Amino acid sequence: MNKSMMTGAVLGVALATAGGVFAGYSYLDGEQGAREAEVLSVSEVRETVEEPRQVCRDVQVTRRKPAQDEHQVLGTVAGAVIGGVLGNQVGGGNGKKLATVAGAAAGGYAGNKTQEKMQAGDTYQSTEQRCETVVDSREVISGFEVTYRLQGEEGTVLMDRHPGKTIPVVDGQLVLGEG
Structure with a gap:
C-alpha cells in the first residue's frame, strides 16, 4: 500500500469512528429524553396546625x-x-x-x-x-402541588419546596429531592 492510500484509510476510519460516536451519543441522548420538566403551575398546599397552651x-x-x-x-x-x-x-x-x-x-x-x-x-x-388549656390554630404551607410537562405529557407531583421554572430529570425520572 502506498502512503497516500494508507493515510486515506486511516482518515476514513477516524471519520467513521467519530461519526459513529456522535451518532451513538445522539441516540443515547434521545433515549434519555429531556433533562428538565417544564413547570406549568404551582399551588401551595396548606394545613391547619393546632398548638395548645396554658392560660x-x-x-x-x-x-x-x-x-x-x-x-x-x-x-x-x-x-x-x-x-x-x-x-x-x-x-x-x-x-x-x-x-x-x-x-x-x-x-x-x-x-x-x-x-x-x-x-x-x-x-x-x-x-x-x-x-x-386553649388551642391556637394557624395555617402553614405543608408542600406544593406542581403540574409539569415532560416529553409532551402532563403530570402532577407533590413537592416539599417550590421547584422554580423547571424540575431536573435523570434517566427519565423527576428529581424531587435535594441532591
Missing part, C-alpha cells in the same frame, strides 16, 4: 371560714335558756311550766338558726390562680 389568671374567691361549733350547740343552748326564762315569765302554775318548755323549745330552735346564719356569713377572700 392562667388570678381570681378572687370567697370562702366560708370553718365553723368552730359545727352543730350550733352553743346557739341552741343559749336560745333554749333565753326562751325558757322568757316563757317562765308568762302565766302561772301548769301554764307557767308549759310556757317555759315551749319558750325553751322555740328559743333553742331560734338560737340554732341564728348561729347557723352567722356562721354562713363568716367568710374571707383569697386569690387563687385558675388555669385552662
Whole structure:
C-alpha cells in the first residue's frame, strides 16, 4: 500500500469512528429524553396546625371560714335558756311550766338558726390562680402541588419546596429531592 492510500484509510476510519460516536451519543441522548420538566403551575398546599397552651389568671374567691361549733350547740343552748326564762315569765302554775318548755323549745330552735346564719356569713377572700388549656390554630404551607410537562405529557407531583421554572430529570425520572 502506498502512503497516500494508507493515510486515506486511516482518515476514513477516524471519520467513521467519530461519526459513529456522535451518532451513538445522539441516540443515547434521545433515549434519555429531556433533562428538565417544564413547570406549568404551582399551588401551595396548606394545613391547619393546632398548638395548645396554658392560660392562667388570678381570681378572687370567697370562702366560708370553718365553723368552730359545727352543730350550733352553743346557739341552741343559749336560745333554749333565753326562751325558757322568757316563757317562765308568762302565766302561772301548769301554764307557767308549759310556757317555759315551749319558750325553751322555740328559743333553742331560734338560737340554732341564728348561729347557723352567722356562721354562713363568716367568710374571707383569697386569690387563687385558675388555669385552662386553649388551642391556637394557624395555617402553614405543608408542600406544593406542581403540574409539569415532560416529553409532551402532563403530570402532577407533590413537592416539599417550590421547584422554580423547571424540575431536573435523570434517566427519565423527576428529581424531587435535594441532591
